[in-house]
Amino acid sequence: MLAMHVGAVFALLPxxxxxxxxxxFGVLYWMTVLGVTLGLHRLMAHRSFxxxxxxxxxxxxxxxxxxxGGPVEWVGLHRHHHKFSDQPNDHHDAGRGLWWSHSEWMxxxxxxxxxxxxxxxxxxxxxxxxWLDRFFLLLQLPLGAALYWIGENTGVHGGGLGLVLWAIPLxxxxxxxxxxLVNSATHVWGxxxxxxxxxxxxxxxxxxxxxxxGWHNNxxxxxxxxxxxxxxxxxxxxxxxxxxxxxxxLAKRIRLAHYRP
Numbered sequence: 001m002l003a004m005h006v007g008a009v010f011a012l013l014p015x016x017x018x019x020x021x022x023x024x025f026g027v028l029y030w031m032t033v034l035g036v037t038l039g040l041h042r043l044m045a046h047r048s049f050x051x052x053x054x055x056x057x058x059x060x061x062x063x064x065x066x067x068x069g070g071p072v073e074w075v076g077l078h079r080h081h082h083k084f085s086d087q088p089n090d091h092h093d094a095g096r097g098l099w100w101s102h103s104e105w106m107x108x109x110x111x112x113x114x115x116x117x118x119x120x121x122x123x124x125x126x127x128x129x130x131w132l133d134r135f136f137l138l139l140q141l142p143l144g145a146a147l148y149w150i151g152e153n154t155g156v157h158g159g160g161l162g163l164v165l166w167a168i169p170l171x172x173x174x175x176x177x178x179x180x181l182v183n184s185a186t187h188v189w190g191x192x193x194x195x196x197x198x199x200x201x202x203x204x205x206x207x208x209x210x211x212x213x214g215w216h217n218n219x220x221x222x223x224x225x226x227x228x229x230x231x232x233x234x235x236x237x238x239x240x241x242x243x244x245x246x247x248x249x250l251a252k253r254i255r256l257a258h259y260r261p
Contacts, residue, residue: 001106001176004067007169016158021166024147028065028171035062036179037211037238040071044123045078048226049242049254057128066175067140070133073113076120080112082223083119086187086198094187094199102184103176144168178209186216193230193259194221202234212236222257230259 010016039059042048051059060071068074077091084090091110094101116124123129144164151160158165181203190201200220207214207229215228215236222230229236245251 004169004172004176007165008173011162011165011170016162016165018157018162018166020151020154020156021158021163024163024167025171028167029175031062032066032171032175033178033211034238034241035059035064036066036068036074036175037213038241039063040074041078041213042226042238042242044071045075046224047255048224049246049251051245051251055245055250060129060132061139064132064136065139065143066179067136067172068176068179070136071129072116072120072123072133075123076116076118077110077112079119080115082220085196085200085220092183094184098184098188101187102180140168178206181206182210182213182216186214190214190217192217194218196220204234207234207236212238218257218259224255225257226254227256230257 011021039056040063043051043056043059063074064071069077081090081092086094088095089111091112092101092105096105112119147163147167148160150156151158151163156163185206186201186203187199188201190203190206192201194217196217198220200217202217203214205214206216212228212235213219215230215234218230218234219225219228226242227236227239228234229239242251242254246254
């Protein structure tokens with residue numbers, strides 16, 4: 001993570017700026033955030049809908065490109081968080097402060113990692129997901145090699161290194177903090193539609209950045225709902241993608257909650 005943050009700073013130097021870098025950042029940001037929200041979160045962690053196995057694997061790979069641990073670890077820790085949300089054994093308990101829930105918790109031992117077989121046993125039984133869990137960092141190597149080749153052979157300003165810096169460390173750093181904001185900001189700022197036994201809130205600006213995950217109080221009230229934005233003004237980009245998949249026959253048995261004031 002430290003290397004990614006340093007790389008992100010270098011990416012912003014004028015010598016590495018290019019429109020191609022911005023496009024690569026945007027496309028891969030969309031793929032990665034959607035992989036996390038649609039794939040790892042709503043499909044795998046909560047089974048909010050069903051998708052063909054090939055599509056499930058594509059979405060999980062997209063989410064794994066976010067380098068937030070392997071998919072088994074991500075799903076297991078998230079399910080653990082829901083079971084113990086904002087209690088002392090919640091690894092990013094918001095009661096311990098904003099900085100702790102945002103990222104400090106990752107700098108300490110995480111007892112919940114010992115219980116992944118219990119919380120993500122369904123994914124543990126899949127050899128492909130176990131492989132991804134061990135070697136998730138390797139996904140960045142072919143991606144980086146392809147980006148470097150494109151940058152060096154198409155005359156991009158900043159060359160291959162500039163394209164790599166924008167599409168990998170800068171993207172990952174932004175995705176890190178957007179994901180962490182769901183753990184921190186949406187347990188501090190915003191409003192609540194439901195009286196949940198935790199600190200979860202609905203935070204509109206986190207919802208924009210995270211493709212709908214910022215409607216966090218709604219999510220904690222109805223964890224298995226494929227739609228997080230329940231009121232008319234709570235725009236949920238990930239839910240719109242699920243609707244598109246449904247229209248194509250690629251999303252079935254969609255579980256939904258509805259807001260009733």
